[in-house]
Amino acid sequence: MNILLINHYAGSTRHGMAFRPYYLAREWVRAGHKVAIIAASFSHLRTVQPEFKGRFFDENIEGIDYRWYTAPAYKGNGIGRVRNMLTFLWNIYCDSRRLALYFSPDVVISSSTYPMDIWPARRIAKISNAKLVFEVHDLWPLSPMELGGMSKWHPFIILTQAAEDYAYKHADKVISMLPKALDYMESRGMVRNKFTYIPNGVLEEEWNDPTPLSLDVQAHLVDLRSKGLPVVGYAGTHGLSNALDVLLDAARLLVGKANIVLVGSGPEREKLMGRVAQEGLSNVSMLPAIPKRSIPSFLTFIDIAYIGWHPNPLYRFGISPNKLMDYMMAGRPVLHSVKAGNDPVAEAGCGFTVSPGDATAVSEAVLRLSSMSPDERTKMGQAGREFILKNQTYVVLADKFIKAISA
Secondary structure (H helix, E strand, O other): EEEEEEEOOOOOOEOOOHHHHHHHHHHHHHHOOOEEEEEEEOOEEOOOOOOOOEEEEEEEOOEEEEEEEEEOOOOOOOHHHHHHHHHHHHHHHHOHHHHHHHHOOEEEEEEOOHHHHHHHHHHHHHHOOOEEEEOOOOOOOOOHHHHHHHOOOOOHHHHHHHHHHHHHOOOOOEOOOOOOOHHHHHHOOOHHHEEEEEEOOOOOHHHHHHOOHHHHHHHHHHHOOOOOOOOOEEOOOHHHOHHHHHOOOHHHHOOOOOEEEEEOOOOHHHHHHHHHHOOOOHHHHEOOOOHHHHHHHHOOOOOOEEEEEEHHHHHHHEEEEHHHHHHHOOOOOOEEOOOOOOHHHHHHOOOEEEEOOOHHHHHHHHHHOOOOOOHHHHHHHHHHHHHHHOEEEEHHHHHHHHHHHHO
């Protein structure tokens, strides 16, 4: 099968995020399919941008044909980002016939976070007589309306709403990363049997050969474990949405009962470090960010893995956070502070889910997990790992994707 995937923000191991298009494409290539990815030359998610002159540039990365289209750089979410989007879309739309003839796709996947790439995707699909697939990462325009307070009469919202409705109507299949979005999509005109849920995934190979921790970080964690108290760990971005302020509130209730270690960086890190010092939270350690491939090594030193979120109305459509899957792959019991349309921790039986923003509930869950025997916690952690290996490796997800679009 010839697969053409359009994702504005697609990356690779060479360029950085976004990884999902690359991981899926790599598995499809390994399975014998021919895959091309169309992406923009600039994305705020990437650590390395492709460099070239002209309107586009072709290269092959691990068997995947990439075509990068020129799009201007931007900062933030203002007019610069809109210009970046529109330039990318216009370039693809103008080249629709050339793309159809050059790649001869059997399937065209519209996969950018925003829905407007459905228009060039459908044009390419019609010219190629190919199936059209719409992949939903986030619900636009609902996300900027509910989170950003944008009016439904804002020109950008009107544009994205038209694109979303068009996609649900014309796509042959809709692949959703949100498990509880079916009713909403149906209300926007999608036929129910088009829907397939395919969440984020993990690469099993990254867990078979993790990068060791630096000697100083390892020494600190060894010392922490020697104190005889359970260790609660968090690895990831220190942002406002990650509810680490709630974890520090819980830490105050757990002095002498549990140690907390946070690894990572982000806009809230300095503020959190200030709180630790000002409030004398002697049971909290804050370590710098570590490489992604070292996270499995870090998680071997902790007893309980914490992930939390502040309340968000969009979570009613379900969540599929990468961090949660890392914790589950590590075989660690998970403490998840969230209210969402789904509960992956309960589904896998790998820990406890408590209400968001409730430090008392977090501290009580830590004590409840700590009171379990090591064998009980190990069994709970292994349930999470087995769930991921069965349902959410990219080998499994790529195969599920192919079966969905082939049906």
